Amino acid sequence: xxxxxxxxxxxxxxxxxxxxxxxxxxxxxxxxxxxxxxxxxxxxxxxxxxxxxxxxxxxxxxxxxxxxxxxxxxxxxxxxxxxxxxxxxxxxxxxxxxxxxxxxxxxxxxxxxxxxxxxxxxxxxxxxxxxxxxxxxxxxxxxxxxxxxxxxxxxxxxxxxxxxxxxxxxxxxxxxxxxxxxxxxxxxxxxxxxxxxxxxxxxxxxxxxxxxxxxxxxxxxxxxxxxxxxxxxxxxxxxxxxxxxxxxxxxxxxxxxxxxxxxxxxxxxxxxxxxxxxxxxxxxxxxxxxxxxxxxxxxxxxxxxxxxxxxxxxxxxxxxxxxxxxxxxxxxxxxxxxxxxxxxxxxxxxxxxxxxxxxxxxxxxxxxxxxxxxxxxxxxxxxxxxxxxxxxxxxxxxxxxxxxxxxxxxxxxxxxxxxxxxxxxxxxxxxxxxxxxxxxxxxxxxxxxxxxxxxxxxxxxxxxxxxxxxxxxxxxxxxxxxxxxxxxxxxxxxxxxxxxxxxxxxxxxxxxxxxxxxxxxxxxxxxxxxxxxxxxxxxxxxxxxxxxxxxxxxxxxxxxxxxxxxxxxxxxxxxxxxxxxxxxxxxxxxxxxxxxxxxxxxxxxxxxxxxxxxxxxxxxxxxxxxxxxxxxxxxxxxxxxxxxxxxxxxxxxxxxxxxxxxxxxxxxxxxxxxxxxxxxxxxxxxxxxxxxxxxxxxxxxxxxxxxxxxxxxxxxxxxxxxx
Numbered sequence: 001x002x003x004x005x006x007x008x009x010x011x012x013x014x015x016x017x018x019x020x021x022x023x024x025x026x027x028x029x030x031x032x033x034x035x036x037x038x039x040x041x042x043x044x045x046x047x048x049x050x051x052x053x054x055x056x057x058x059x060x061x062x063x064x065x066x067x068x069x070x071x072x073x074x075x076x077x078x079x080x081x082x083x084x085x086x087x088x089x090x091x092x093x094x095x096x097x098x099x100x101x102x103x104x105x106x107x108x109x110x111x112x113x114x115x116x117x118x119x120x121x122x123x124x125x126x127x128x129x130x131x132x133x134x135x136x137x138x139x140x141x142x143x144x145x146x147x148x149x150x151x152x153x154x155x156x157x158x159x160x161x162x163x164x165x166x167x168x169x170x171x172x173x174x175x176x177x178x179x180x181x182x183x184x185x186x187x188x189x190x191x192x193x194x195x196x197x198x199x200x201x202x203x204x205x206x207x208x209x210x211x212x213x214x215x216x217x218x219x220x221x222x223x224x225x226x227x228x229x230x231x232x233x234x235x236x237x238x239x240x241x242x243x244x245x246x247x248x249x250x251x252x253x254x255x256x257x258x259x260x261x262x263x264x265x266x267x268x269x270x271x272x273x274x275x276x277x278x279x280x281x282x283x284x285x286x287x288x289x290x291x292x293x294x295x296x297x298x299x300x301x302x303x304x305x306x307x308x309x310x311x312x313x314x315x316x317x318x319x320x321x322x323x324x325x326x327x328x329x330x331x332x333x334x335x336x337x338x339x340x341x342x343x344x345x346x347x348x349x350x351x352x353x354x355x356x357x358x359x360x361x362x363x364x365x366x367x368x369x370x371x372x373x374x375x376x377x378x379x380x381x382x383x384x385x386x387x388x389x390x391x392x393x394x395x396x397x398x399x400x401x402x403x404x405x406x407x408x409x410x411x412x413x414x415x416x417x418x419x420x421x422x423x424x425x426x427x428x429x430x431x432x433x434x435x436x437x438x439x440x441x442x443x444x445x446x447x448x449x450x451x452x453x454x455x456x457x458x459x460x461x462x463x464x465x466x467x468x469x470x471x472x473x474x475x476x477x478x479x480x481x482x483x484x485x486x487x488x489x490x491x492x493x494x495x496x497x498x499x500x501x502x503x504x505x506x507x508x509x510x511x512x513x514x515x516x517x518x519x520x521x522x523x524x525x526x527x528x529x530x531x532x533x534x535x536x537x538x539x540x541x542x543x544x545x546x547x548x549x550x551x552x553x554x555x556x557x558x559x560x561x562x563x564x565x566x567x568x569x570x571x572x573x574x575x576x577x578x579x580x581x582x583x584x585x586x587x588x589x590x591x592x593x594x595x596x597x598x599x600x601x602x603x604x605x606x607x608x609x610x611x612x613x614x615x616x617x618x619x620x621x622x623x624x625x626x627x628x629x630x631x632x633x634x635x636x637x638x639x640x641x642x643x644x645x646x647x648x649x650x651x652x653x654x655x656x657x658x659x660x661x662x663x664x665x666x667x668x669x670x671x672x673x674x675x676x677x678x679x680x681x682x683x684x685x686x687x688x689x690x691x692x693x694x695x696x697x698x699x700x701x702x703x704x705x706x707x708x709x710x711x712x713x714x715x716x717x718x719x720x721x722x723x
Contacts, residue, residue, distance in 0.1 A: 003021065005020075005058075005063070008058075009059065012058065015045070016045060018045070022043050023052060027055075031545065032506040034549065035548070036052055037052055038488075038548065039567075041613035042614065065096055065099070068099055069091060072099055072102070072103045073090060073091075075103070075106065104173070104176070112163075113160075117161065117164050118164060120148065121148060125142070125143065125160075125161040126160075126165050129161055130168065132255055132259035132261060133256070135258045141154075143155075143158050158264060162264060162267060162271065163268075165264075165268035165272070166272025169268070170280075175252060178248070179249070179277060179281055180285065182245065183281050183282075184285055185215055186241055187214045187238045187240040188212065188238070189211065189213075189239075190210075190211050191207045191209070191210040191225060191228075192234070193208040193235070194229075194233060194234055198231060198232050203228075204224070214238065214289060218663060220465060222290065222293045223290075223465075242274070246270050246274075250265070250266055250270075253265065291471070293470075294469075295474070297465055298475050301467055301475070302481075303696070304660060305458060305463055305482050308449065309453055310629075311450075311633070313628070314447055317337055317372040318372050319334075319371065319374075320332055320334055320374045321333040321335060321375050321440055321441070321442040322385055323379075323416070323442055324380065324382050324384070325381050325435070326351060326380065326384075327352060329347055329348040330349065330350075331344065331435040331436045331438065332363070335447065339447055344436045349384075349388050356388070359388060360395070363388070373407050373408065373638065374389045374392075374393075375442050375443050375445070375446040376409070376410050376411065377439075378411065378669075383642075386642050386671075390640065394641075409638050409639060411445050412462065414460060415457065415461045416456075418460045420434040424498075425455075451498065454487065458476075458479035459476065465660075484506070488504070489629060490629060491628075492505055492551065493551055493552075493553055494516070495520065499514050505546045507541070507546040516535050526555070528552060532546075548565035553626060561626045562622070562626070564617075571608055571614070575608055579591055589623050596619055596623075601615060634699075634700055637655055637657050644673070646710065650707055651704065652704070654670045655702055655703075656670040656676070656700070656717075657701075658695050658696065658700075659697065660675075661695055665678050673713070676715035676717040677715065677717065678717045678718060682706070682716075684720065685721065695719075703718065705717060
């Protein structure tokens with residue numbers, strides 16, 4: 001069976017069956033995706049992380065499919081209705097939907113009109129009508145043979161038989177599959193207003209009278225319609241060519257048009273389609289397209305989240321984290337270059353207190369104490385606080401001189417309140433109030449986005465669209481995988497990482513992550529990777545999966561601060577012997593670069609008894625020991641002055657930061673209160689199918705202002721012809 005799974009998955013991925021089969025073996029042996037992707041390239045033939053996750057997802061689906069087939073076959077067999085032909089059909093199908101279609105006639109169900117008719121003894125009459133063998137005879141006389149205490153008239157008998165026929169034909173797998181496919185291709189989604197009073201802001205006004213082909217509707221629009229329907233504003237239904245579908249089913253089911261039962265069959269089929277099949281297919285297809293839209297929205301959220309997590313850290317800078325507010329003031333937290341909280345204070349520059357000068361003096365004093373950057377949360381009062389920051393920087397620059405660069409930045413604070421109220425935040429800062437913890441989180445997000453954001457439920461980070469409307473289980477699973485991928489892509493300092501960060505390292509559970517932190521606190525920092533084996537609960541298997549992603553900067557061994565797995569340390573020793581390395585290890589990167597330029601890596605790999613992909617990774621790690629892949633990305637956009645929407649004019653060219661990417665474009669922070677939108681049609685001077693082809697969250701981009709609607713707070717931007 002595993003061979004069949006590997007064959008099917010490999011065909012879909014366009015890779016060799018052997019690659020998939022070996023990957024399945026690794027997963028069945030409890031290896032994690034990050035470990036397999038990085039350290040088992042020779043085994044998998046170099047399948048990347050995306051391909052491996054697809055293998056795992058499809059393997060899970062196929063195994064669930066086989067399990068469901070077994071359950072269905074057993075159920076039908078217990079009923080004494082499993083024929084060799086039915087078994088063959090069920091075993092041959094490739095999707096869960098096909099299994100359910102074949103099982104439907106045998107599936108235990110609530111009492112229906114057909115069930116009641118069978119209880120009244122009318123099934124033989126229905127079978128006689130379905131056989132269509134009689135071309136002559138009197139219907140009423142035939143039906144009269146089935147009269148009893150519960151069936152008083154021939155017409156009642158015929159009506160009950162029609163109910164049985166309707167259910168039988170509509171549960172036919174071929175009928176359901178055909179009508180489902182045609183409905184999917186030909187149906188139109190029709191939207192009307194249900195209750196305009198529930199849409200005071202006119203959010204759904206464009207859909208009060210709306211039609212669109214089901215097959216063409218984009219995911220974001222369908223999710224909007226679903227939300228409008230849930231809120232009671234909209235009414236959504238499918239409009240299909242019903243008469244055509246009924247005719248097609250009649251042609252399929254009626255084999256002998258000369259039968260005296262033909263009119264009865266036609267009536268039963270028409271009734272069955274309208275009463276049973278059409279509503280069922282509509283529910284199925286609404287669920288199907290919603291599932292596809294959910295998947296697309298989740299994929300978009302995941303792509304945005306990954307980019308946000310991998311934003312480059314701002315190193316060696318002391319940061320003032322500011323959680324802005326009006327009535328309750330702005331919480332200000334001073335964080336040193338290592339992320340240590342030095343102290344906090346609340347300022348009240350905005351209404352109703354309006355203690356602007358006092359707030360400015362406080363911030364100036366903190367800058368004098370060494371603060372380099374002000375990180376301002378993008379919530380309530382953020383732009384008013386931005387004006388304060390710009391004024392403070394202007395004044396401070398004249399006092400400290402141009403030699404010291406001061407700046408501010410607006411930081412996405414989504415989820416900061418979730419973190420602030422969490423048990424983890426209470427453990428980290430038991431003496432701080434919730435708002436001050438939020439200010440600390442905002443500052444640390446600038447210093448190391450990944451380390452700080454992993455403390456928050458990924459769903460709360462706010463770089464998606466309709467994230468509260470989609471399948472929450474699937475969303476959580478996908479986003480957890482994204483965080484896991486990002487953490488293992490960057491690697492983790494085993495001596496400074498928090499328990500939440502450690503828990504995303506390949507193979508490490510929350511329990512083991514907590515044990516690592518506890519061991520550190522009780523025994524001091526780890527001096528070498530091998531020391532982690534002393535952690536209670538961290539066994540050999542966990543060590544194997546995790547240790548390549550756990551780094552020990554400044555430890556006893558240089559290799560412990562690289563992505564080189566300890567299982568390859570012997571290879572490195574052989575490499576050093578081959579290079580005849582002596583003296584200063586600082587010469588190593590230069591030697592490695594020379595080796596990569598001149599050596600035949602295939603021959604060298606054979607000489608060192610290692611696979612070529614692993615050798616390439618070893619050389620990359622040795623060329624840049626301690627490298628953080630995020631450092632290769634452009635730094636975040638720091639600002640010194642402030643704009644308001646009133647300052648904007650059409651044609652202005654500005655720098656901005658991509659805050660969110662959605663199907664129809666990208667939202668850009670250009671330094672005013674409202675993010676501007678670059679519509680997908682304005683992203684490039686070419687056709688753009690997906691905004692992700694051009695931009696990612698965190699990108700610093702140059703944009704041109706197209707139009708400003710100050711009253712509605714809308715800014716239209718373009719990235720065409722600005723570079």
